[in-house]
Amino acid sequence: xxxxxxxxxxxxxxxxxxxxxxxxxxxxxxxxxxxxxxxxxxxxxxxxxxxxxxxxxxxxxxxxxxxxxxxxxxxxxxxxxxxxxxxxxxxxxxxxxxxxxxxxxxxxxxxxxxxxxxxxxxxxxxxxxxxxxxxxxxxxxxxxxxxxxxxxxxxxxxxxxxxxxxxxxxxxxxxxxxxxxxxxxxxxxxxxxxxxxxxxxxxxxxxxxxxxxxxxxxxxxxxxxxxxxxxxxxxxxxxxxxxxxxxxxxxxxxxxxxxxxxxxxxxxxxxxxxxxxxxxxxxxxxxxxxxx
Numbered sequence: 001x002x003x004x005x006x007x008x009x010x011x012x013x014x015x016x017x018x019x020x021x022x023x024x025x026x027x028x029x030x031x032x033x034x035x036x037x038x039x040x041x042x043x044x045x046x047x048x049x050x051x052x053x054x055x056x057x058x059x060x061x062x063x064x065x066x067x068x069x070x071x072x073x074x075x076x077x078x079x080x081x082x083x084x085x086x087x088x089x090x091x092x093x094x095x096x097x098x099x100x101x102x103x104x105x106x107x108x109x110x111x112x113x114x115x116x117x118x119x120x121x122x123x124x125x126x127x128x129x130x131x132x133x134x135x136x137x138x139x140x141x142x143x144x145x146x147x148x149x150x151x152x153x154x155x156x157x158x159x160x161x162x163x164x165x166x167x168x169x170x171x172x173x174x175x176x177x178x179x180x181x182x183x184x185x186x187x188x189x190x191x192x193x194x195x196x197x198x199x200x201x202x203x204x205x206x207x208x209x210x211x212x213x214x215x216x217x218x219x220x221x222x223x224x225x226x227x228x229x230x231x232x233x234x235x236x237x238x239x240x241x242x243x244x245x246x247x248x249x250x251x252x253x254x255x256x257x258x259x260x261x262x263x264x265x266x267x268x269x270x271x272x273x274x275x276x277x278x279x280x281x282x283x284x285x286x287x288x289x290x291x292x
Contacts, residue, residue: 014091016098019052019064026061027054030081037208037241038079045185046079046290049178053098055082055091062086065095067103068291074173074274076109078290080116092116096123100270107173107272111265111289125268130246131286134259135209138240141233141257144226146192152230155189155201162198163191170217170283171292172274178291187211190230192223200281202227207288210239216285221248224284232257244285265289 019027024043031038046066055063063082069075077099082091096119100108111131112120146152155163160180168174182203183189192200200218204211213231218224228250232240242259244250251261286292 013057014055014062014094015057016053016055016094019047019054019066021047023052023054023061023064027052027064027079027081030061030064030083031079033084034081036081039208042207042288043079045181046288048181049291052079053095055094063091063095065099066290067099067108068175068178069103069106070173070175070178073106073272074109075103075106076173076290076292078110078288078292080110092119096120103271105271107274108270109173109274109292110268111286111292112268113265117266117268120268120270123270125270127266128269128273129267131243131265131267131289132246132251132261133241133243133263133265133289134251134254134261135239135241136258136260138232138236138238139258140236141229143233144222144229146226149195150199150223151193152190152226153193155183155191157183159191159198163189163201166198166201166217166281167215167283169277169280171215172276178287182215182287188231188234190227192218192227194219199223200227202231202285204231204235208241210241211235212288213240213242214285215283215287216242216244217281218284219281221250221284224248224250224282225253228254228285229257232259242285243289245283248282248284250284267292 028040050066052066065080067077164176164179186203188204202216
């Protein structure tokens with residue numbers, strides 16, 4: 001029995017254009033084709049801060065890509081999707097060229113899949129690290145006691161500026177509007193204080209199949225564990241995801257509380273390396289793989 005011929009892609013009928021909110025339904029359908037867990041509301045939240053590009057043919061969206069400008073020198077790109085039936089036709093390359101147009105003087109961050117990495121390397125991206133995606137149903141998680149002078153407490157909306165500053169130092173780029181949005185929509189946000197000064201924070205948010213813990217910013221691994229344990233304990237018995245820095249060596253501990261590793265994208269940057277202030281906290285868990 002012969003297989004079906006591949007779908008026709010006529011280059012003269014392909015068009016690139018700016019993505020609009022009206023495209024989210026088709027964009028969500030594309031991510032569902034790849035079994036990515038994003039809900040329409042997840043798309044809406046990240047698109048609110050993004051500039052998007054779609055490739056379409058005869059009104060059908062075949063591919064998407066989003067970019068986020070953070071300040072005047074930084075950006076990230078993500079949700080670069082090509083319908084499986086149309087992959088291998090150069091659509092991904094067209095999307096990337098459109099997304100990178102105008103970002104020549106920016107440091108551009110992305111999380112690369114194994115399939116996408118060769119293209120990104122050809123476009124000038126360098127490997128700077130990796131992410132480990134962990135997920136599962138959280139088991140009861142003991143709280144981690146704090147040393148003298150340290151304490152864990154809920155974040156207040158009046159602490160937005162402090163959280164924005166911590167995130168900018170840990171991510172190496174300013175993302176004030178994003179952190180404001182996440183703080184307003186998070187189901188829980190906890191702060192790690194040292195002598196009444198915020199030194200780290202973590203958020204628990206609805207995302208995909210359940211909840212996600214991220215971002216997680218902390219001064220050290222033990223602080224990160226304390227923040228994660230606090231939020232994981234609140235979400236015991238529920239599906240939870242966290243995307244952690246591969247260098248953090250948290251894998252065995254996360255697996256012990258029910259969050260097993262399922263994927264390992266590569267962190268890549270094009271342009272100037274990201275700069276972190278002296279004494280900056282560490283970004284132990286990213287917001288999402290799309291945004292970083």
